[in-house]
Amino acid sequence: MNSANYLYLSALLFTIGAVGVVIRRNAIVVFMCVELMLNAANLSFVTFSRINGNLDGQIVAFFTMVVAACEVVVGLAIIVTIYRSRRSASVDDANLLKR
Amino acid sequence: MINYALDLGQTAKPEAVLFYILAPLAVAAAIGMLTVKKAVHSAILLAWVMVTLAIFYIAQDAAFLGIVQIVVYTGAVMMLFLFILMLVGVDSSESLTETIKGLRWIAITASVGFGGLLISLLGRATLGRSTAGLADANSNGNVEGLAQLIFSDYVWPFEVISALLITAAVGAMVLAHHERTVKRVTQREQSQARFRSGSLAAAAGLPGPGVFALHNAVDVPALLPDGSPAPSSISATLKARGDMLDSAQYQLDNNDNAAEDK
Numbered sequence: 001m002n003s004a005n006y007l008y009l010s011a012l013l014f015t016i017g018a019v020g021v022v023i024r025r026n027a028i029v030v031f032m033c034v035e036l037m038l039n040a041a042n043l044s045f046v047t048f049s050r051i052n053g054n055l056d057g058q059i060v061a062f063f064t065m066v067v068a069a070c071e072v073v074v075g076l077a078i079i080v081t082i083y084r085s086r087r088s089a090s091v092d093d094a095n096l097l098k099r
Numbered sequence: 100m101i102n103y104a105l106d107l108g109q110t111a112k113p114e115a116v117l118f119y120i121l122a123p124l125a126v127a128a129a130i131g132m133l134t135v136k137k138a139v140h141s142a143i144l145l146a147w148v149m150v151t152l153a154i155f156y157i158a159q160d161a162a163f164l165g166i167v168q169i170v171v172y173t174g175a176v177m178m179l180f181l182f183i184l185m186l187v188g189v190d191s192s193e194s195l196t197e198t199i200k201g202l203r204w205i206a207i208t209a210s211v212g213f214g215g216l217l218i219s220l221l222g223r224a225t226l227g228r229s230t231a232g233l234a235d236a237n238s239n240g241n242v243e244g245l246a247q248l249i250f251s252d253y254v255w256p257f258e259v260i261s262a263l264l265i266t267a268a269v270g271a272m273v274l275a276h277h278e279r280t281v282k283r284v285t286q287r288e289q290s291q292a293r294f295r296s297g298s299l300a301a302a303a304g305l306p307g308p309g310v311f312a313l314h315n316a317v318d319v320p321a322l323l324p325d326g327s328p329a330p331s332s333i334s335a336t337l338k339a340r341g342d343m344l345d346s347a348q349y350q351l352d353n354n355d356n357a358a359e360d361k
Contacts (some may be wrong), residue, residue: 053231
C-alpha cells in the first residue's frame with residue numbers, strides 16, 4: 001500500500017466534514033463536523049511527518065489537538081449561552097442581527 | 100495519462116490490511132454522521148472515526164499521538180459534546196428540511212468538486228523521493244523524540260498554547276456564568292408557599308410514580324386511593340417524551356376481575 005492513501009483518506013474526511021458544516025442545522029452537529037475536519041488535517045500532518053522522517057508534523061498535530069480542545073470548550077459554552085437565551089440549538093434561530 | 104507521481108514507498112502488508120479494513124469504516128461512519136437524525140448518534144459515529152484515526156496514528160509510528168487522540172478526543176472532547184447534548188436536550192433533534200432551497204444539492208456538488216480537486220492534486224504531486232520513515236527519529240522512543248522537540252525548537256509555541264488553554268478555561272467560565280436576577284427561593288419559602296396556596300393536595304407534595312403491588316415503574320402513574328390514576332406522579336420529562344404508560348390496565352377493578360377469573 002502506498003502511504004499516500006492516508007492523505008486520500010484525510011482529504012475525504014475533510015470534505016465530508018465540510019459538507020456537514022453546510023447542510024446540518026443543529027449547532028452541536030455542525031461543531032462536531034468542524035472537529036472531524038480538524039482530525040482529518042491531523043491525519044495528514046502525521047502522515048507527512050512519517051513521509052519526511054522527522055517529528056515536526058507530529059508536534060504540529062499535537063498543538064492542533066490542544067487548540068481544538070480550547071475551541072470545543074469555548075464553542076460549547078457559546079452554544080449553551082445561545083440555547084439559554086433562545087431555547088434552540090439550531091443555527092437558523094440565531095438570526096437576531098438580521099432583523 | 101494518470102501520473103502516480105506521489106510514490107511514497109510501500110508500507111508493510113499488515114498495515115495495508117489494517118488500512119483497507121478501517122478506512123472504509125471510518126468514511127462510512129463520517130457519512131453516517133451527516134445523515135443520522137439524532138445528534139447523539141452523530142456523536143457516537145464521530146467517536147468511532149476518532150478511534151480509527153488513533154489506530155492509524157499508532158500504525159504510523161506516532162504512538163504518543165494515538166494515545167493522546169483517544170484520551171483527549173474520544174475521552175474528553177466527546178464526553179463534553181455528550182454532556183452538552185444532555186444539557187441542551189437530547190430531544191432537540193433537528194428537522195432535516197432545508198431552510199435554503201436546494202442547499203443540500205449545492206453543498207454536495209461543491210464538495211464533490213472540492214474533494215475531487217484535492218484528491219487529484221494529491222495524486223499528481225511529486226515529492227522526488229520515497230518515504231523516509233520514522234525509524235531514525237523514533238530511535239530513542241517516540242515520546243522522548245517529541246519531548247526533545249517541544250522543549251527546544253517549539254518551546255515558544257508551547258508556552259503560547261499554555262496561555263491559550265488558560266484563556267479558554269476562563270472564557271468558558273465567563274460564558275457559562277449567569278447572574279441571578281431574582282433571589283433564590285429557599286426550601287422554607289417553598290414549603291410556606293405550598294401551604295398558603297390553599298389546596299391540601301399541594302401541601303402534601305406530589306405522589307410518587309408506580310402502582311403498588313401490580314406494576315412498579317417510573318413510567319406508570321400511581322393509583323389514588325379510589326383507584327383512579329394520578330398523572331401528576333410522573334416526571335414532566337417522561338410525559339413530554341410520550342413515555343408514559345396507560346395506567347388503566349393496572350386499575351384495581353380490572354385486575355380484581357382478572358384474578359377472580361383465574
